[in-house]
Every structure is written in C-alpha cells, then in structure tokens.
Amino acid sequence: MNDIQKSPERIAAVHETATRLRVCVGAFRRRTQEAVSEGDLSVPQLTALSRLDRLGPSTTAELARREQITPQAMGATVAGLEKRELVVRQPDSVDGRRMILSLTPAGQAAVTSGRSVIVDRIAGALAESFTDEEIAALDTAARLLERLAELL
Structure with a gap:
C-alpha cells in the first residue's frame, strides 16, 4: 500500500x-x-431460487457458502422450497453421497414471478425518478456491490 x-x-x-x-x-x-406479500416466497427463498437459476444445480452447502449463512439455515430454506415442490434433490452423479438441488418447472416460474414483483417496483421507481445517466451509474454501482459482496 x-x-x-x-x-x-x-x-x-x-x-x-x-x-x-x-x-x-x-x-x-x-x-x-x-x-413481498404474505404467502409469497420469503427473501431467503427467493435468493436461493435465484442462485439456482443463475448458477445452475448446487448443493445446500454451496448455497449456504455463497449466502454466508450456516448450512442449517440454508437447509431450512431449502426444506420449505422442497415442500412447495420448487426444488428437487438428486444424488450427484460423481459422488452419490452428495445431493444436488435443482429448480423444478414450478421453481423456475416462481423465481421469475418472484423477481418481477420486486424488480417491477424498482424499475418503476428508476423510470419515474432517475435520469438515464443516473440509471447507468446505478448499474455500475450494482456491479461493484456484487463484487464487494463476494469479498465480504
């Protein structure tokens, strides 16, 4: 330095x-x-679904590591998603002891619709209250925040 x-x-x-x-x-x-309305997916559930959507099939431990929470906490989130039939566990083809989570078609639909409620509100606020230059600056800031989150 x-x-x-x-x-x-x-x-x-x-x-x-x-x-x-x-x-x-x-x-x-x-x-x-x-x-997020009552009865909708919780923020942790939406986050887990979004991770699976963006990164593909994963283990509960990998999801927990990415979210920086305990595997037990992620396990509870995943159990709720399984109960709603939004994710499915299958044995890893390489290591049969590991279980791999993936989205079901209902899970894919849920992540899309769950995003739209929040994303639509954010997009509406951006469109109504921010200039094109400010939106571009926020896009850059969002990318930097993603990088910062990975470093924490």
Missing part, C-alpha cells in the same frame, strides 16, 4: 463510504422485503 492509500483522509473516506453503504443497503433490503 502506498502512502496515499494509508492517509488518514483516505481511511476516513473509506469508513464513511462503508457506513453509508451499510445503511443504504439495509434500507433497500427492508423496502424490498416489504414488497
């Missing part, structure tokens, strides 16, 4: 940004959770 990266001003600015991110991401998460 060079002297500029260690400067008290930079350290203070980094901490201020980290605090602002924690607060705004928390508020964003709470607002999106409010958008």
Whole structure:
C-alpha cells in the first residue's frame, strides 16, 4: 500500500463510504422485503431460487457458502422450497453421497414471478425518478456491490 492509500483522509473516506453503504443497503433490503406479500416466497427463498437459476444445480452447502449463512439455515430454506415442490434433490452423479438441488418447472416460474414483483417496483421507481445517466451509474454501482459482496 502506498502512502496515499494509508492517509488518514483516505481511511476516513473509506469508513464513511462503508457506513453509508451499510445503511443504504439495509434500507433497500427492508423496502424490498416489504414488497413481498404474505404467502409469497420469503427473501431467503427467493435468493436461493435465484442462485439456482443463475448458477445452475448446487448443493445446500454451496448455497449456504455463497449466502454466508450456516448450512442449517440454508437447509431450512431449502426444506420449505422442497415442500412447495420448487426444488428437487438428486444424488450427484460423481459422488452419490452428495445431493444436488435443482429448480423444478414450478421453481423456475416462481423465481421469475418472484423477481418481477420486486424488480417491477424498482424499475418503476428508476423510470419515474432517475435520469438515464443516473440509471447507468446505478448499474455500475450494482456491479461493484456484487463484487464487494463476494469479498465480504
């Protein structure tokens, strides 16, 4: 690290940004959770379905690792999805002791419709209240936040 990266001003600015991110991401998460109606899939369930949709079949442990939660917590989420027949477990073809989760057609439909409720609200707010330049900046920020989430 060079002297500029260690400067008290930079350290203070980094901490201020980290605090602002924690607060705004928390508020964003709470607002999106409010958008999910009772009886709909929970945010953890939607997240697990979205991961399976984007990354393909996976184990419960792999999903838990990606979400940085315990395998037991992810197991409870997955059990709810299995009960609703949105995911199915099958033995791994390479290691029969491992169980691989994949989306069922109903799970695929659920992830699409679950996304649309929240995504439609976000898209509406973006279209009504943000300029094209601001939307492009938010798109860049979203990619950076994804990268930051992977590093935590």
